[in-house]
Amino acid sequence: MGVGATGCELSKNLALMGVGKLILIDNDVIELSNLSRQMLFTDSDLGKSKAVVAAEKLKKMNPWIEVESYFDDVRNLDEAVFEKVSAIASCLDNWPVRRWVNSLSVELDKPLVDVAMEGFYANLQVVIPGKTACLECHGEELIPKEVQLAECTLRRRKPEDLVNDLMESGVELSVEIARKLFEQNIKTVYDLKYAQEDVLRKLDDEARKAVRGIREKLKPKMPALQSVAALIAGVASTEIVKILHEGGLGEPVSGLLVYDGLSGRFTITELERNPECFVCGDLVREKAVSFPVKPNETIIDLKRRIAERFSIPDPEILYRRWRLADAEKVSEVGFRSGDLIYVNTSRRFMPLPLRIVVEDSEA
Ligand SMILES: [Zn+2]
The missing domain is CATH 3.10.290.20 (Ubiquitin-like 2 activating enzyme e1b. Chain:  B, domain 3)
Structure with a gap:
């Protein structure tokens, strides 16, 4: 699992409950703005790997558990890392990697607890491959339109297009730097927002600085809230404990659970598995x-x-x-x-x- 706001909370819960072995995967480093909602990190951890620091803290909390950490993009890891896990929790902040993890869980036949949040809202979906809907079963309705659009354009773009797109949001970027970003396949505003740390490391100092500056300017006014992270991670950890007990504690939540912090309401939308889904459908598998x-x-x-x-x-x-x-x-x-x-x-x-x-x- 990733160790951002929800990942910190979730891994802490599982560690305290004595879940035997945790595998943390995150290619981000700790930044100052993380500290208000990522309770495993403090000032002295700035600049260090989230996964590595989180693993150290969790082992201090509960020395009886085993914690493995990877400072890497989950997509770079060897399949063997996932072979023995009993459940996967996503705790990710972007759709490209969430979709990849969803397909990983279906193809390796591992239960997935997908958790995501934004401002006062959070959602959770448990995917039991072959039994319940996966994230792509209703992707057309449930994946935000902006994301779908960014996902399906086969890129025939020019650096000038990126400069113009940014201008519409009131952010300036020189064509020269846009060219450098294109060399690393950063071609849309969406890529800019979510390019992974290992890609940014390949840019020169000037371009990397520009990316960080633009991200700061594009940030939503409402930051991720610790209270919402704690709440949805609480539900997610309970679901994981249920999965680990294989039915002894009842069935995991079915459907898409959404928490709206402003009205204090939980809703669950039933989701049918789509037999024609191109990730988990019977057709594609057979x-x-x-x-x-x-x-x-x-x-x-x-x-x-x-x-x-x-x-x-x-x-x-x-x-x-x-x-x-x-x-x-x-x-x-x-x-x-x-x-x-x-x-x-x-x-x-x-x-x-x-x-x-x-x-x-x-x-
Ligand atoms: Zn599916």
Whole structure:
């Protein structure tokens, strides 16, 4: 789990309850603004790895538990790290990684407790792979439109586009720095807000400073609230204890639980598992989703349609172990109906298999 506001609370609860082994994964370092809501950290920890410091504090709280920490992006870790876990808690602040963790949990068949918060609101969803809805089952309705849009544009952008987008929010950026950001694939305001620490480390000092400055300016007026983090992490830790007891303490919450701190209300929206979901649906797990291709379209056209259909920004197509080049035409590749292609994307743990249906070419 990540160790931000909810992750600190959640890991503290599990450590005090004596949950035998915790694995903390976070590629962020501790910043001053974190201290008002990340109770495992103090002044003397500034600049250090959240995961490493949190692990030390938790071991002091309860020396009888084991805590493993990774100062890294969860997507870089070896599959073996997750093989033995009984449950995964996300505690993340951005959709790209939440979607990746959702697919990890489904593909490894591990229960997931997804927790997220913003201002006075928080939500929680328990995903039991193959039994309950996953985060993508109703992604079209539940993933915010702004995120979906950022997710599905196959990037043919120029540095000037980023400069203009920022200008609309009243933030200035020079084209020169925008160019440097593009080299690291930071191409939209969304990328700017959520680029991971290891990407920022590749920028030069000037560009990194610019990113931090812009983030500060784009920050919502309402910060994350410690009280809301504590509350939703309290619910999440209880759900994890229930999962660990495998039914002995009742079933985990089903559906999407939303807490509205302003009205003091909890609501639960029932979510049905979507059999056609492209992450957890039976179709994708057994037979692969069918996808039509046109003989005269190019691979980049095909990628664009795949990006739109599945809300992924960076599809790479693998066919018979080959990575297909953008300029190639479908008719030149030699696809036949029934063939499988695999779509690689940073939004999934494993590539998405698609079964090709070659459509008749029209004039
Ligand atoms: Zn699903």
